Amino acid sequence: MKVLVCLKQVPHSDARLDIRDDGAWIKDDGVKFEINSYDTYALEQALRVKDAGEAEVVVVSIGPDRVTQALRTALGMGADRAVHVNDPEAEGSDPLGVAKILAAVAAEESPDLILTGFMSEDGNFAAVPPMVARLQGIPSATAVVQCEISDSSVRVERELEGGAMEVVDLEMPCLIALQTGANQVRYASLKGIMQAKKKPVDAKTVADLGLAGQVGASAVKVVIEKIYRPDKGEGAEMLEGSTGEVVSQLVGKIKELGLL
Numbered sequence: 382m383k384v385l386v387c388l389k390q391v392p393h394s395d396a397r398l399d400i401r402d403d404g405a406w407i408k409d410d411g412v413k414f415e416i417n418s419y420d421t422y423a424l425e426q427a428l429r430v431k432d433a434g435e436a437e438v439v440v441v442s443i444g445p446d447r448v449t450q451a452l453r454t455a456l457g458m459g460a461d462r463a464v465h466v467n468d469p470e471a472e473g474s475d476p477l478g479v480a481k482i483l484a485a486v487a488a489e490e491s492p493d494l495i496l497t498g499f500m501s502e503d504g505n506f507a508a509v510p511p512m513v514a515r516l517q518g519i520p521s522a523t524a525v526v527q528c529e530i531s532d533s534s535v536r537v538e539r540e541l542e543g544g545a546m547e548v549v550d551l552e553m554p555c556l557i558a559l560q561t562g563a564n565q566v567r568y569a570s571l572k573g574i575m576q577a578k579k580k581p582v583d584a585k586t587v588a589d590l591g592l593a594g595q596v597g598a599s600a601v602k603v604v605i606e607k608i609y610r611p612d613k614g615e616g617a618e619m620l621e622g623s624t625g626e627v628v629s630q631l632v633g634k635i636k637e638l639g640l641l
């Protein structure tokens with residue numbers, strides 16, 4: 382079985398983000414990046430397929446040189462091979478552009494299973510995964526919190542509104558977009574990190590994938606006009622400090638309100 386995992390690098394959750402002068406995106410120089418947390422559950426799911434039997438795990442990511450670090454981490458966790466679409470022509474792609482690139486890689490790899498995160502923590506569109514499935518003409522399920530993967534089909538549990546759950550069966554090839562908390566993500570072992578250095582990372586350009594002029598900032602159909610921080614509302618109190626400090630301040634406030 383071949384499993385293709387789409388993982389995106391996003392600004393680290395603790396990173397301080399400044400908005401670019403044109404207001405259309407964040408300044409990313411000097412910003413620490415990490416693997417999109419939703420995608421770490423997708424990667425873990427793929428590695429469990431591999432632990433359970435014959436499977437090749439291929440990870441793909443679109444982005445600049447810094448993405449190599451995310452791919453090496455995934456290889457260190459146990460993935461076999463990586464595809465890095467590193468091309469300025471891909472930058473600024475809207476969800477359809479990103480989906481076209483991932484679908485073109487999938488067309489070359491013909492995986493039995495594509496695993497993605499439910500959404501990215503920076504763009505939050507939750508649109509790329511179903512678009513990849515549509516472009517590949519395969520079934521998909523999103524907001525998945527549990528997977529039973531057999532040789533030719535997948536049974537998933539999806540989250541619905543109001544806490545209801547849905548059980549869905551899909552024939553392979555198919556795409557599954559995982560919700561956070563779907564499994565317990567492993568850490569890369571020292572041995573794994575050492576072996577990762579020798580594992581292949583295949584660099585691809587937009588032209589290699591036959592998508593010249595169809596993706597990137599010049600081809601967007603969804604234009605991000607501006608991103609901004611809403612003004613602080615009356616009485617809103619911004620909690621400052623590290624994640625741990627903010628959490629304990631918050632618990633203190635909830636207790637003050639007699640809600641705990």
Ligand SMILES: Cc1cc2nc3c(=O)[nH]c(=O)nc-3n(C[C@H](O)[C@H](O)[C@H](O)COP(=O)(O)OP(=O)(O)OC[C@H]3O[C@@H](n4cnc5c(N)ncnc54)[C@H](O)[C@@H]3O)c2cc1C
Nearest residue numbers: 388389443475476497498500501504505506507508509605
């Ligand atoms: C400078 C700049 C300008 C931009 N301008 C625009 C714009 O005008 N319009 C616009 O729509 N978008 C723009 N974007 C891109 C936008 O931020 C999103 O990244 C893009 O639209 C995809 O949406 P999403 O990240 O919310 O993915 P979702 O739809 O939330 O999908 C998330 C899932 O898709 C997969 N995925 C997403 N991105 C990647 C990736 N790079 N590599 C591998 N897998 C991936 C992962 O599995 C992930 O869990 C811009 C980005 C930059 C850096």
